[in-house]
Amino acid sequence: MLEIKNLHVSIEEKKIIKGLNLTINKGEVHALMGPNGSGKSTLSYVLSGKDKYEIDNGTIEYNEKNLLELDVDERANEGLFLAFQYPMEIPGVQTSFFLKTAINSKRKYLGQSEMDALEFAKLMKSKAEELNINTEMLKRDLNVNYSGGEKKKQEILQMSMLSPKMAILDETDSGLDIDALRIVSEGVNKLKSKENSFLVITHYQRLLNYIKPDFVHIIADGRIVKSGDYSLALELEEKGYEEISKSA
Amino acid sequence: MAATEQTIKQVNTLGDTDYKYGFSTELDEIRPPKGLNEDIIKFISAQKDEPEWMLDWRLNAFKVFNKLPKPEWAKLNIPEIDYQDCYYYSIPKSLKDKPKSLDEIDPEIIKTYEKLGIPLKEQKMLSGIAVDAVFDSVSVATTYKKQLSDLGIVFCSISEAVKTHPDLVKKYLGSVIPVSDHSFAALNSAVFTDGSFIYIPEGVRCPVELSTYFRINAMNTGQFERTLIIADKDSYVSYLEGCTAPMRDENQLHAANVELVALDNAEIKYSTVQNWYPGDKEGKGGIYNFVTKRGACRGKNSKISWTQVETGSAITWKYPSCILQGDNSKGEFYSVAITNNMQQADTGTKMIHIGKNTSSKIISKGISAGKANNTYRGLVNILSKAKNARNFTQCDSLLIGNKCGAHTVPYIESSNSDSMVEHEATTSKINEDQLFYCQQRGLNSEDAVGLIVNGFCKEVLQHLPMEFAVEAQKLVAISLEGSVG
Ligand SMILES: Nc1ncnc2c1ncn2[C@@H]1O[C@H](COP(=O)(O)OP(=O)(O)O)[C@@H](O)[C@H]1O
Ligand SMILES: [Mg+2]
Numbered sequence: 001m002l003e004i005k006n007l008h009v010s011i012e013e014k015k016i017i018k019g020l021n022l023t024i025n026k027g028e029v030h031a032l033m034g035p036n037g038s039g040k041s042t043l044s045y046v047l048s049g050k051d052k053y054e055i056d057n058g059t060i061e062y063n064e065k066n067l068l069e070l071d072v073d074e075r076a077n078e079g080l081f082l083a084f085q086y087p088m089e090i091p092g093v094q095t096s097f098f099l100k101t102a103i104n105s106k107r108k109y110l111g112q113s114e115m116d117a118l119e120f121a122k123l124m125k126s127k128a129e130e131l132n133i134n135t136e137m138l139k140r141d142l143n144v145n146y147s148g149g150e151k152k153k154q155e156i157l158q159m160s161m162l163s164p165k166m167a168i169l170d171e172t173d174s175g176l177d178i179d180a181l182r183i184v185s186e187g188v189n190k191l192k193s194k195e196n197s198f199l200v201i202t203h204y205q206r207l208l209n210y211i212k213p214d215f216v217h218i219i220a221d222g223r224i225v226k227s228g229d230y231s232l233a234l235e236l237e238e239k240g241y242e243e244i245s246k247s248a
Numbered sequence: 249m250a251a252t253e254q255t256i257k258q259v260n261t262l263g264d265t266d267y268k269y270g271f272s273t274e275l276d277e278i279r280p281p282k283g284l285n286e287d288i289i290k291f292i293s294a295q296k297d298e299p300e301w302m303l304d305w306r307l308n309a310f311k312v313f314n315k316l317p318k319p320e321w322a323k324l325n326i327p328e329i330d331y332q333d334c335y336y337y338s339i340p341k342s343l344k345d346k347p348k349s350l351d352e353i354d355p356e357i358i359k360t361y362e363k364l365g366i367p368l369k370e371q372k373m374l375s376g377i378a379v380d381a382v383f384d385s386v387s388v389a390t391t392y393k394k395q396l397s398d399l400g401i402v403f404c405s406i407s408e409a410v411k412t413h414p415d416l417v418k419k420y421l422g423s424v425i426p427v428s429d430h431s432f433a434a435l436n437s438a439v440f441t442d443g444s445f446i447y448i449p450e451g452v453r454c455p456v457e458l459s460t461y462f463r464i465n466a467m468n469t470g471q472f473e474r475t476l477i478i479a480d481k482d483s484y485v486s487y488l489e490g491c492t493a494p495m496r497d498e499n500q501l502h503a504a505n506v507e508l509v510a511l512d513n514a515e516i517k518y519s520t521v522q523n524w525y526p527g528d529k530e531g532k533g534g535i536y537n538f539v540t541k542r543g544a545c546r547g548k549n550s551k552i553s554w555t556q557v558e559t560g561s562a563i564t565w566k567y568p569s570c571i572l573q574g575d576n577s578k579g580e581f582y583s584v585a586i587t588n589n590m591q592q593a594d595t596g597t598k599m600i601h602i603g604k605n606t607s608s609k610i611i612s613k614g615i616s617a618g619k620a621n622n623t624y625r626g627l628v629n630i631l632s633k634a635k636n637a638r639n640f641t642q643c644d645s646l647l648i649g650n651k652c653g654a655h656t657v658p659y660i661e662s663s664n665s666d667s668m669v670e671h672e673a674t675t676s677k678i679n680e681d682q683l684f685y686c687q688q689r690g691l692n693s694e695d696a697v698g699l700i701v702n703g704f705c706k707e708v709l710q711h712l713p714m715e716f717a718v719e720a721q722k723l724v725a726i727s728l729e730g731s732v733g
Pocket of ligand 1: 012035037
């Protein structure tokens, strides 16, 4: 699904990712954990194609394609989804309209006809209910005056409606209370299949109680310093980043 | 709604050029020689079989025009206009004897309107919009006439009204925009060719949207339309005009005068979707759109509301205004002006508060892309008798790229201490992070810009009649094509 080799990234001459390797196969859930400023969000932006990031070295292959050659929207329509750490507000654009536009952009890219209004409304309603989102909220402008938790839920709603092949969740758990965390995790688990993969970025082991990762990676200073299975997350919880990074 | 869907489809499919209405129609035309003089004015008047009083009115206006200085252009960069190098009248030959029914209209013209997505055919009238269409200089057909006349509503071309309702025309024509107002007002009064006339009788609420489509087809022809709308006591009308023109390398002149009169408790809602050809990317060709639009809230509790979506024209110069004479009368101005490439727009409004408790609201959204310049210019004038007058103004500008400009020039004059005037203004650049977010959801860069800009304009677009809001959103997106990436 995704193969990152020897990735070096800088922004404004500052080196941020310094030789990162990561392979994610179909059907796998990977957790990426690391301290603030270690380059987690940077990696998610580079994968989704945000400009201003300089790729100094390395390759990224995605479903047998050179990911770095694809535009942002091409990557999205090829099934790569990023749940943002800080979702954007778009004033004047109704959330439901945004969802519909996103879905139809993808269908257009895939050469399919637009989803009809009724089918869309049904899909949105059922997915929103799963996430315990009040459909009234979807009539409001996208993310405008949403609470932190509502924004994160909104990201997961978008994800479940677009059903991506490769989803990156950037600190989706921060800002969620314990109930919301459970609901969001259930949403993710429902989507999980043999056909798709997840990269779950988080600070805390807490989320991984709900979304069980197949692999856990620890990132520090732009490099993966240690990889393991779920038990690594528990070890990290116990010892803290500093000690784990040192022992690596 | 069928009409709107059709329009959108047309917008999507027409031509492979950037301007989707850029086709022209091959027709035999009747045209007097180029130039502006008394003979031309007499020719126009004679073509229209006008009564003598109308010709005299025109000739007087021409005298006034010759005496008036040209308007000050402020922010606009306008080349000298050679009035002698322009045709002032052009009609397709087949329209010379005005068709009695739609079946008699030249199929070429019907085809043009179909390309534009305008419902002229009878079966399409079910859509609930009464349409008058002005093709170059003449009004082609007015649909829905029967149903409207049963209510006593007059909706016809101004040329027809001159003959059928001379008293109303004499009483109100030039009563809101005096001939001597400025040189374009005088020019229009001298050579105006066609436009719409609407009279809503006392106590009648017009049940359908009234609409006119203007199209400039003939080469080198100026279009001078004249519209007059009178809403008698306790009446209501909503009117929409749409405009397109074919692509031509030369500039074409469009100088319209629109007058609205609202009597006691009457309300007029006037919406414009202007999409004249803007010229090419280098600024060659395009329409010069110099328009005078003014509404008089003459009666107490009357209301006039202007909503405009200005996406076309090489140069736009217009300030739809309200004269708030009646006590408690209200004026509103909602505007979206988009300039891309080399376009220039200088637009805004004037709210003149005369009566007591009058209030006005101005919401202006200016969007500039490419090397375009966009200016909001507005005047709020509160006269001494306008006790307790209120105004709220909000001007937001959005810049796409860094070669374009946005300017806000608000004038406030208040001769009254108990009036209240609020003004808010913002200028911002299109947000890269918002664009990235949309693209991450699969929208291409142009769709992303269209979506964000439409969101920015929502406060204005929601004031358009519903049937046209969708079309306007589409236009907003189309007119910004090529502005990013
Ligand atoms: N636009 C930017 N300009 C300069 N430095 C940046 C920019 N974005 C991120 N950084 C820096 O890159 C490093 C990694 O940031 P980030 O990827 O957001 O970390 P994380 O998500 O792991 O907390 C930090 O030191 C941060 O300050
Ligand atoms: Mg981060």
